[in-house]
Amino acid sequence: MSTRIELALTPRDAADPSIVTRAALEAAGRSDGEVRIVRRSIDARGKHPVIRIIAEFSDIGDRISDIGELPSQTSSQTSSQTSSQTSPKAVIIGSGPAGYFAALECLKLGIRPIVLERGKDVRERRRDLRALMQESVVDPDSNYCFGEGGAGTYSDGKLYTRSSKRGNIREILQVLVDHGATPEILIDAHPHIGSNKLWRVVQNLRTTIENGGGEVHFGARVVDFLLSGNGTTPDRIRGAVTADGREFVADAVVLATGHSARDIYHLCFDRGIALEAKPFALGVRAEHPQALIDEIQYHHAPRDPFLPAASYSLTCQVDHRGVFSFCMCPGGLIVPAATSPGEIVVNGMSMSRRDSPFANSGMVVEVTEEHYRPAEPLSGLQFQAGVEQRAFAANGNGTQQAPAQRLVDFLEGRVSGTLPKTSYIPGHLSVDLWEVLPRPIAERLARGLRHFGRSMVGYVTNEAVLVGVESRTSSPVRIPRDRTSLEHVHVRGLFPCGEGAGYAGGIVSAAMDGVNVARGVAAALR
Numbered sequence: 001m002s003t004r005i006e007l008a009l010t011p012r013d014a015a016d017p018s019i020v021t022r023a024a025l026e027a028a029g030r031s032d033g034e035v036r037i038v039r040r041s042i043d044a045r046g047k048h049p050v051i052r053i054i055a056e057f058s059d060i061g062d063r064i065s066d067i068g069e070l071p072s073q074t075s076s077q078t079s080s081q082t083s084s085q086t087s088p089k090a091v092i093i094g095s096g097p098a099g100y101f102a103a104l105e106c107l108k109l110g111i112r113p114i115v116l117e118r119g120k121d122v123r124e125r126r127r128d129l130r131a132l133m134q135e136s137v138v139d140p141d142s143n144y145c146f147g148e149g150g151a152g153t154y155s156d157g158k159l160y161t162r163s164s165k166r167g168n169i170r171e172i173l174q175v176l177v178d179h180g181a182t183p184e185i186l187i188d189a190h191p192h193i194g195s196n197k198l199w200r201v202v203q204n205l206r207t208t209i210e211n212g213g214g215e216v217h218f219g220a221r222v223v224d225f226l227l228s229g230n231g232t233t234p235d236r237i238r239g240a241v242t243a244d245g246r247e248f249v250a251d252a253v254v255l256a257t258g259h260s261a262r263d264i265y266h267l268c269f270d271r272g273i274a275l276e277a278k279p280f281a282l283g284v285r286a287e288h289p290q291a292l293i294d295e296i297q298y299h300h301a302p303r304d305p306f307l308p309a310a311s312y313s314l315t316c317q318v319d320h321r322g323v324f325s326f327c328m329c330p331g332g333l334i335v336p337a338a339t340s341p342g343e344i345v346v347n348g349m350s351m352s353r354r355d356s357p358f359a360n361s362g363m364v365v366e367v368t369e370e371h372y373r374p375a376e377p378l379s380g381l382q383f384q385a386g387v388e389q390r391a392f393a394a395n396g397n398g399t400q401q402a403p404a405q406r407l408v409d410f411l412e413g414r415v416s417g418t419l420p421k422t423s424y425i426p427g428h429l430s431v432d433l434w435e436v437l438p439r440p441i442a443e444r445l446a447r448g449l450r451h452f453g454r455s456m457v458g459y460v461t462n463e464a465v466l467v468g469v470e471s472r473t474s475s476p477v478r479i480p481r482d483r484t485s486l487e488h489v490h491v492r493g494l495f496p497c498g499e500g501a502g503y504a505g506g507i508v509s510a511a512m513d514g515v516n517v518a519r520g521v522a523a524a525l526r
């Protein structure tokens with residue numbers, strides 16, 4: 001039997017395990033015992049932020065591990081993941097969180113996963129990111145979205161999700177801890193890994209897949225499917241073909257290519273595989289000095305050194321459409337997330353310490369069919385690409401230098417005479433963002449920003465800069481699947497999976513979808 005108690009401590013006290021233990025014992029009226037923290041969150045509603053902790057006691061004799069202890073890499077879960085040459089095979093296209101978690105689950109279920117990834121392994125991929133940042137070279141197979149670990153690897157590594165109905169979040173976090181993530185992610189209300197640590201976790205996931213009998217192929221861009229059926233409508237998939245002509249035949253195909261694989265959507269469309277347009281969101285990234293956000297959120301400047309860089313989450317409705325902050329990165333960087341030359345896309349990431357002097361967040365407007373009639377399956381995709389191309393054309397010099405405008409100047413329709421420094425390494429250029437964003441998007445964004453300036457006083461300031469364009473918030477296309485079997489609605493053996501299929505948004509929900517889809521594959525093969 002264990003007992004739970006709740007504590008509210010100053011940030012300094014909460015950072016000291018001996019003080020936490022003493023406070024917990026005192027609150028429980030006990031003189032000794034082992035204390036384990038099960039939940040930790042920041043409560044910044046009052047004048048002085050406090051850390052709320054839920055702690056658990058074991059009864060005498062129960063050993064509870066300290067949160068600093070890393071569980072062993074060879075947990076029973078990891079070691080039970082094996083398959084053999086005679087096992088049924090699943091080709092998994094994409095090594096993002098959806099693809100890798102599908103592969104791990106396949107192994108548990110006795111299915112051999114063959115992962116095909118267009119990009120490079122995590123280490124090699126870093127070189128291409130450097131070239132993208134410093135020389136504006138966009139490799140269409142290796143960038144912030146493509147390569148081992150998918151868009152999740154060099155991301156911000158925030159691990160919270162609202163999709164608790166889609167699966168077991170704790171199970172996903174435990175697998176990440178088993179593969180080298182800090183155990184704190186199991187207790188924090190807003191868990192975060194950081195880009196500098198995620199790549200190693202991804203590498204360890206691959207080792208588990210390979211040790212269990214799976215295969216991971218890099219530089220394996222899928223350009224066609226092996227399909228059968230009558231006339232132009234396929235009814236079964238038997239495998240996939242890569243750009244170098246290799247054919248991978250399998251019992252099932254998991255399509256986990258993420259929301260940026262436009263070539264895959266076109267391939268599905270051309271090969272008669274049903275697709276649907278779906279709402280997504282588009283806008284800019286707003287960047288403020290982190291000190292300003294700390295001051296607004298924590299009511300003090302400078303922030304308490306025991307508090308992390310402050311974050312925010314803003315949302316409102318403008319004319320029945322959502323305007324909201326997206327993927328807020330405290331102490332982070334704005335990064336170039338284009339996947340093809342000729343486009344500019346920005347996104348945000350941070351390191352585990354979140355110690356850059358900048359706070360950035362997507363500020364986006366919901367995009368629906370009203371913006372891109374006629375509403376055909378790929379219309380949203382084309383609309384999204386058009387905005388990214390306009391952002392690229394705005395600088396006129398062929399680089400990844402991004403169009404930017406001070407926040408107040410944007411609201412007042414004035415081109416900025418000067419721009420503040422930003423964290424965006426390829427550089428930024430003063431441009432009227434009203435010329436880059438479609439008019440209905442810019443109008444709603446401006447009204448949303450004014451609203452946020454009222455609810456978060458100090459947010460609307462000319463110290464803040466808007467950098468364009470934030471367009472890859474979620475997939476503009478859905479690859480429809482059956483709700484129960486998770487198989488494509490008319491192509492047997494094809495399992496659309498993760499964010500690119502329109503069934504996830506974020507690292508944890510994509511990973512959960514991967515697990516669910518692998519279970520769907522196992523059920524279909526039975």
Ligand SMILES: Cc1cc2nc3c(=O)[nH]c(=O)nc-3n(C[C@H](O)[C@H](O)[C@H](O)COP(=O)(O)OP(=O)(O)OC[C@H]3O[C@@H](n4cnc5c(N)ncnc54)[C@H](O)[C@@H]3O)c2cc1C
Pocket residue numbers: 093094095096097098099116117118119144145146147148149150151152153154155156157158159160220221222223256257258259260261263264327335337347348349497498499500504505506507508510
């Ligand atoms: C900079 C950045 C920061 C982010 N920060 C966060 C965050 O903090 N928290 C969070 O939850 N989410 C974050 N995200 C979003 C998150 O990364 C995605 O939601 C998640 O990775 C989606 O997982 P997925 O497996 O469905 O697809 P992806 O991760 O996109 O993986 C798809 C994979 O498929 C591969 N692929 C594509 N086409 C082909 C093909 N034809 N053949 C073979 N392989 C192919 C790609 O190379 C890629 O590796 C961020 C994204 C970016 C870009």
